[in-house]
Amino acid sequence: MEANDVAACWEANAETWTRHARAGYDLYRDAQNTPAFLANLPGIAGLEGLDIGCGEGSNTRKLAEAGARMTGIDIAPTFIRHAQEAEAETPLGIAYRLADGMALPFGDGSFDFATAFMSLMDMPHQDKVLAETMRVLKPGGFLQFSILHPCFATPHRKVVRDENRKVLAIEVRDYFRPTDGEIESWRFGAAPEHEKASVEPFRVPRFHRTLSDWVNMIVATGLAIEMMHEPSVDAETARALPYLDDTLVAPLFLHMRVRKPAPAV
């Protein structure tokens, strides 16, 4: 599957996704994934940043609120429109652009840092996105990204629970089977039943890669790995939001920070 087909799927998802994410139904993102990501982010105040696959812009706004001058790009026009409308309503100085992460429309060395929240595993040629990101970063700049965990969120992940809903295990299959746009259909699980019933499920093309594929792509690009993190809910959050308790047993997300080497002085 190529970028045009991926864009068509995301464009079809974008309206409901935006409405549901803004209603707070993307619980994994809001209660776990983004807070953990931001907790590990180096200081970005005053820096020039690029958010790749920004969606409707929720995380881009958080980066701007932390003091960065942000540009957000996404392949789906409806996401960009919603992000721009939010910017017009509450200006944070963010520039949004329709663009493909595999062909970034920016000059070499344009950004101090880049982020990609849960978007790289949705792109067919992750090596190209990494190469493009490397190109638009200044020497010494970093990319921090989150992806579905390659080991525990394979094309088949099933949460096994006992009769009291306690998580017993995570069942994983097909780790070694790379996928080329295999469609996963789902809705935000935290949405109320009547909302779920009233919308078409999202259709998300997946491009699963193994952990060693990811590390080898990063190393081949010339980026240096400086941080990895596998967020898990703490016991208190799991009690308050039992929906997220599968991540007590095995992580759903993987975070990495990689850096473009600066020339030796």
Ligand SMILES: C[S@@+](CC[C@H](N)C(=O)[O-])C[C@H]1O[C@@H](n2cnc3c(N)ncnc32)[C@H](O)[C@@H]1O
């Ligand atoms: C799971 S959503 C994450 C959105 C947002 N970063 C967030 O955390 O809420 C993945 C995003 O990647 C975007 N995307 C997929 N392929 C892309 C590509 N080749 N270039 C740019 N964006 C892309 C999708 O349109 C979608 O907005």
